[in-house]
Amino acid sequence: MTEVMEFWNAFRPALGSALVLVGAVLAVIGTVGVLRFPDFYTRLHAASVTDTAAATLAIVGMALLAPSLAIVVKLAVVWLFLFLTGPTSSHALANAAHTAGLQPMIGRLGEDDGGSQ
Amino acid sequence: MGYFLGLITVLIALWLGLSWDYSLKPVIASLGAVSIVLSAVLAYRFDILDREGSPYGRLIQLMGYWLWLIVEIFKANWVVIKACLRSTLDINPALVKVKTGCESDLARTVFANSITLTPGTVSVEIEGDKILVHALYEEAAGPGAFDEMDRRSREASDGRRKS
Numbered sequence: 334m335t336e337v338m339e340f341w342n343a344f345r346p347a348l349g350s351a352l353v354l355v356g357a358v359l360a361v362i363g364t365v366g367v368l369r370f371p372d373f374y375t376r377l378h379a380a381s382v383t384d385t386a387a388a389t390l391a392i393v394g395m396a397l398l399a400p401s402l403a404i405v406v407k408l409a410v411v412w413l414f415l416f417l418t419g420p421t422s423s424h425a426l427a428n429a430a431h432t433a434g435l436q437p438m439i440g441r442l443g444e445d446d447g448g449s450q
Numbered sequence: 451m452g453y454f455l456g457l458i459t460v461l462i463a464l465w466l467g468l469s470w471d472y473s474l475k476p477v478i479a480s481l482g483a484v485s486i487v488l489s490a491v492l493a494y495r496f497d498i499l500d501r502e503g504s505p506y507g508r509l510i511q512l513m514g515y516w517l518w519l520i521v522e523i524f525k526a527n528w529v530v531i532k533a534c535l536r537s538t539l540d541i542n543p544a545l546v547k548v549k550t551g552c553e554s555d556l557a558r559t560v561f562a563n564s565i566t567l568t569p570g571t572v573s574v575e576i577e578g579d580k581i582l583v584h585a586l587y588e589e590a591a592g593p594g595a596f597d598e599m600d601r602r603s604r605e606a607s608d609g610r611r612k613s
Contacts, residue, residue, distance in 0.1 A: 359531070366534030374572065375543050378586040379534055381569040386527040389520075403470035410468065420566035427566075427574045427584060437584055441542045 345397050352394030359387035373430055374437040377423060384419040388412070453499045454490060456506035461486045502556050508607060515560070515606035522599070523568055526590075530569040533586060544588035545574070548581045548596050557607040564599055 359382060366379025392412045396405045465482045466472070493499050505512065533541055548565070552558045562573040562581055570590055575582040585591035 359527075362531055362534050366530065369534065369539060370541070371539070372543075374584045375541060375586060377572055377584075378530055378570050381567070381572070382527055382530050382534070385523050385567060385569060386531075406467040406470070410464070416567065417563075420563040423566050424562065424573055427572045431574045431582070437543060437545055439544055442539060 349394045349397030352390050352397065354394075356387045356389075356391030356394060359383070359390065363387060371442060372438045373435060374427065377427060381419075381423060384415070384423070388415050388419075452507065453501070453504040454494065457493060457499065457504045458486065458490050460504075460506055461489055501554075502559075505556060505607070508609075511606040511609075512560070515602055518602060519564055519567070519599075526568045526570050529590065530586060541586055542588045544585050544591060546583050546585060546588075546591045548583050548591075548600075550579055550581055550596075550600050552579075552600065552604045552608070554608050557604050560607050561596075561600055561603040564603055565596065 363379050363381075363383035366382065367376045370376045370379050389412065392408050392415075396408045399405050399408065465486060469478070469482065493503060501507070550558060550561055552561050558576065558581075562576060565571050565573040565581065565583055570586040572584045573581050574584050583591055583596075
């Protein structure tokens with residue numbers, strides 16, 4: 334049992350750092366999507382990658398790196414807060430755009446259609 | 451009364467979790483107790499202590515739903531990540547109307563929030579029992595695509611329908 338704990342304690346920082354790194358890469362990917370997608374609604378989808386997967390992985394990684402359980406609890410509360418408020422703000426944005434009469438681009442879009450918005 | 455006790459329990463758990471002070475020194479503990487009681491009384495006075503403001507009676511079912519939803523979110527993330535990184539932009543956005551079987555406001559909120567939380571779909575508007583959904587890929591929002599999520603969010607927040 335102590336060997337397992339020793340292995341876990343040696344392995345934990347590496348795993349935590351890797352997860353934080355993957356989360357950061359996902360955030361960059363989400364940003365690339367926001368820049369590449371053609372209109373407001375599709376950009377919202379790219380941003381939601383940053384909202385969900387990137388935030389989750391970064392927070393799990395930070396929890397693995399955390400020195401005490403108190404910080405893990407706080408991170409869990411932050412994660413819960415993100416997951417409850419993220420969709421609310423996305424929905425508010427989409428609903429505001431829809432109410433203001435912004436028409437989404439519909440149908441298959443290639444590279445030619447994009448970027449000219 | 452059950453909602454009130456549920457809210458008090460959750461507030462105490464939140465306070466203990468955030469302050470991480472189990473020595474219960476009189477000053478700090480009494481400040482915590484006062485803030486908890488004040489929040490609970492304010493919630494009661496604002497009349498938001500109902501099954502939406504304090505849905506802790508269904509916590510276990512909602513947690514189970516959430517675990518399922520996290521797996522779905524990661525599956526959907528993969529699709530959107532691939533769409534972001536493809537060398538030639540290839541997306542097929544669509545606006546679709548999704549009919550929901552959720553009856554209570556809580557179930558509808560859970561369902562619409564789940565749609566928004568899943569990358570690739572955003573709920574834009576709710577009209578009656580129909581939700582307007584914008585999807586990155588039309589295929590991902592075809593008929594029946596949201597049936598399982600609809601059923602699970604309804605069962606998690608309202609319980610199984612008596613048939």
